[in-house]
Amino acid sequence: MSLIKITIDNQTIEVEPGTTILQAARMIGPGVTPPAMCYYSTLETSGGYCRTCLVKVSKGSEKDPRPMPKLVASCRTPVMDGMEVQNYTSEEVKDVRKAVTEFLLINHPIDCPICDQAGECHLQDLSYDRGKSQSRYDYEKRTFDEIDIGPTIKLNMNRCILCYRCVKVADQLTPQRVHGVMNRGWDSEISTYIEGAVNNNFSGNMIDVCPVGALTDRTFRFKSRVWFLKPYDAHRDCPDCAGKAVIWKFGNDIYRVTGRKDQWGEVAEWICNTCRFEKKDLSDWIEEGPRKIDRHSVISQNHYLKGTQFVASPEALPAKELK
Amino acid sequence: MSRKLLLAKDHVPGIRSYDVYRANGGYASVEKALKTMSPEAVTEEVKKSGLRGRGGAGFPTGMKWSFLAKPEGVPRYLVCNADESEPGTFKDRYLMERIPHLLVEGMITSSFALGANTSFIYIRGEYFYVSRILEQAIAEAYANGWLGKNILGSGYDLDLYVQVGAGAYICGEETALLESLEGKRGNPRIKPPFPAVEGLYRCPTVVNNVETIAAVVPIVNDGGEAYAAIGIGRSTGTKLISASGNINKPGVYEIELGLPVEEFLFSDEYCGGIANGKRLKACVPGGSSVPILPEYLVCKTATGDDRLMTYESLSDGGFATGSMLGSGGFIVYDENQCVVRNTWNFSRFYRHESCGQCSPCREGTGWMETVLRRLEKGMGNLDDIDLLVGVAKKIEGNTICPLGDAAAWPVAAAIRHFRHEFEYHVLHAEKVKDPKHGHKEPIMPVKPAPVVA
């Protein structure tokens, strides 16, 4: 099939038909890519919920150049030939994104100081980048009790932004999904509904796809801040998964194991629970080398760069050495 | 007297039963369509009639039908949206309860036009007893050869089922309805694809409101042109209006589109004026989602023209000074009613009914409700008013489905026209602690002074 042309923030690229605006933007680069809190390229039907990736379509296509009447979710809108999109070049888009960030935060506890996700939290990055420093919401936030869903995963529903990623992981990676979204509207919650463990050898991937600290690794709970650890690519011969992971070390101790995330924060290959939770000895792994730290994430601590790019790769940015 | 197309026979004793309905000309449209017309010809009549969706959006029905994809070997579905849940709207219930066969007849004729061999009527769960009435009518239709295999020897087969919901306003949104019909949570789908391409079970599907389907019956019987001759401009035919609130004669009225609002509101044929000799304060003309109009914009537009019961006239002036015909839920408020309180009531409804899928709606509806509750109880501050305007603006247009807009519009409109009343709730906190404060000291809308150049 012939390629079709799309222009995002004045940068043009040719893509396969069926590509979404967000995917096209990622091909161009981080400079034009909208943030995505719920979309996950490897999870089918993901995206569309959080509304942080809304963009303005100023020209629908070559055939029908009319602009689209509303902002559209770039993660779920397919590209048309000749389409023109405004992301960071639109004040309206930036304004709405700020508002969506505020919506996502009104019930979020903002308990980053005690949250294991802090430093690698997409909501934290999002609000550092384009949030306001003060909330206009001065009411009681909705609260839920923390629950252990199994021996290895902690669910803190207060932090959840209902991105549905973990539900889709359970649906698409495991045969017997036991958790989902219960209730509705303001009262929606991720839950198993009945007491019971999420017990599946790939359930740990829910932790990796969670953009916030709603699902965290109980074997790593309160052990360390992520920015004190050094991440290394490592692999092992695993009968259940590809065994390609990141080991997070402090000295010679492995504090935790996660999947390998790409520059958009997405895991390239799912890892099994054995690799994630049980292999914490250096002898379990063959190290490949250190990973780079993303300076547009809060994880880079004092070297954090505020900018328009979200989860950008360090390579894509002007070299400014971490000290 | 206004012409009646749908409710012409609603007072005939026993019209709910098949025999009486048939004796009064019932099922003629099915005979005409199946024996003398092609499916395309039926669609053509609907196009000519100018009929617009009666559920609220007002989209031209003929056009919606013509969008239906028709790939070979893939079933197509017609689903009737009987999930009537818009506060202030009860016309579909009235129609289904009193003349169930009119809907059944419309479903058969419309399904034939669309080439659907299985059709569903999705009715809100609270109307369970009405679903029984429909099921009874459907059983009678089967028994008399109007449903099933080879109807009237035409070779056309149709099965028709009633599906009950279980309490969720959102299932009135067509893709949420389809999700619900598939046995799932009523979460609206992300569009595209639209139901015309991928609807029920991912097959091409048309979803139409009860009244829309019923209107197909007179359109086929008398021809699309005759239908289009009623009404004004692009508002053709008749419309069922649900009238409620502080009026003398609440109820369901069939009107010819184009009727002046003043006549509808004050004549004895319809609402019969404001109850208990009170003054009109405000009106929500099209169901809870549409902007509220202050008394001085109800019967006249901002430019001084008569306001008519049409899609165009009710929206004359845009959102600044107009509203919408919507689903025809005409709610009237007298001088004692408190707009802040009523707006809070609406926002509580939307908070309760948000599906929770997308963040602006899930968080925004709850936020607005919280702020409004505080204002209503005299515990708010003046900044809250602009905060509400800001939150509403950020929900509007940014959600997956129109529920976000439906929640935002009433709040924005109430503040637009009744800001002084919101301020009163801050400045006279002691007075508004009494929920019936409006009975002691009515607050009437203030018409803005004309701008002098």
Place this chain on the structure above:
Amino acid sequence: MSNEQGVKKFDPEKRKTIRFSEPALESIQKIIQRYPAGKQKSAMLPVLHIAQAESDGWLSPEVLDYVAEILGLLPVEVYEVASFYSMYNLKPVGKCVLEVCQTSSCWTRGAEDVVEYIGKKLNIKAGETTSDGMFTLKTVECLGSCGTAPMLQCGAEYHENLTEERIDNLIERYRKEDRRRNYTDLDFVNSN
């Protein structure tokens, strides 16, 4: 309001004892036949209504698990749906659930007074059940009865244009008849 957050207890022993009546199971099979092969999940909402009528007016986790088995679904799919819709009671309720509409037109015409009157009469607040298990008082959103406001629903029955006298008569009748009211009841249709 009826649906509370948090995880619930599941009793495997109780689960083993659950079985719907033959007529109920028959209607369920009939309902499943309406849908194309493999689309039996479509039967979820109607089946949950039947389940509720079969189970003292509410859906326990064990009953939901049983419904999942009947429909060949994962239990979580049933939990998700049951907790989404407001007509499914996820905790025990009285024999007669009085659902008073509180949305705009009803409110304008005295819905709050109705709630207060019933509450005083039965000595319960909205959301509560009388100690004899006879009545539950609930406030609900618009039931499409705005022209005949104020109103309440109990099972399949709509009671409109409420006055104190009508409420008194209704409660007295319900007490006398002393039976559970379900949405699936047929008698209201026939008397209507």
